[in-house]
Amino acid sequence: MQAVTKLSRIFPERLRAAREMRKLSQLELAERAQLQQAAVSHYESGARRPSLRNLRRLSEALEVTTDYLVGRSDSSTLLPPSDEPLFRDFGRLTLADRELARHLIAQLARRSGSEPT
Numbered sequence: 796m797q798a799v800t801k802l803s804r805i806f807p808e809r810l811r812a813a814r815e816m817r818k819l820s821q822l823e824l825a826e827r828a829q830l831q832q833a834a835v836s837h838y839e840s841g842a843r844r845p846s847l848r849n850l851r852r853l854s855e856a857l858e859v860t861t862d863y864l865v866g867r868s869d870s871s872t873l874l875p876p877s878d879e880p881l882f883r884d885f886g887r888l889t890l891a892d893r894e895l896a897r898h899l900i901a902q903l904a905r906r907s908g909s910e911p912t
Contacts, residue, residue, distance in 0.1 A: 805866035807841040813857040813864065813871060814839075817890050827856035827890075858893065 814824050814835075821839070825832040829852060837843040838853070845853060854861045862868040871886075888896065 803841060803844070806844065806864055807839050809864050809866065809871075810835075810853065810857075811839045813859050816871075817857055819857075819890065824853070824856055828852040858890065 814821070817824075819827070821835040822832045824830075825835045828835075828849070830849060834843070834845070834849070835853075838845055850861050850864065854864055857864075859871040860868060863871040885893065885896065
């Protein structure tokens, strides 16, 4: 019973923290995750828990792992740890800046003749 209580407390806290880290409003997160803003509000307040499908949508929109959101991991990043300077600070960028970085990398890959995966 304690594990369920802990989980029900962790998810709303981590969802809000991840959203705020990405500097997104609830509405912006909802749009990225293809959910209603009210659903995001309910999840953050702990009034409701997301389905597995919606949990995955939220994690993808926030670029964090589902394990992080539900408290199974303390690492929020989807990127593997790297000492490569190109990726070192990627996790601290806003979503908009990440998208810009991906776009620039894709352009460079096209210019060199190899598309990124």
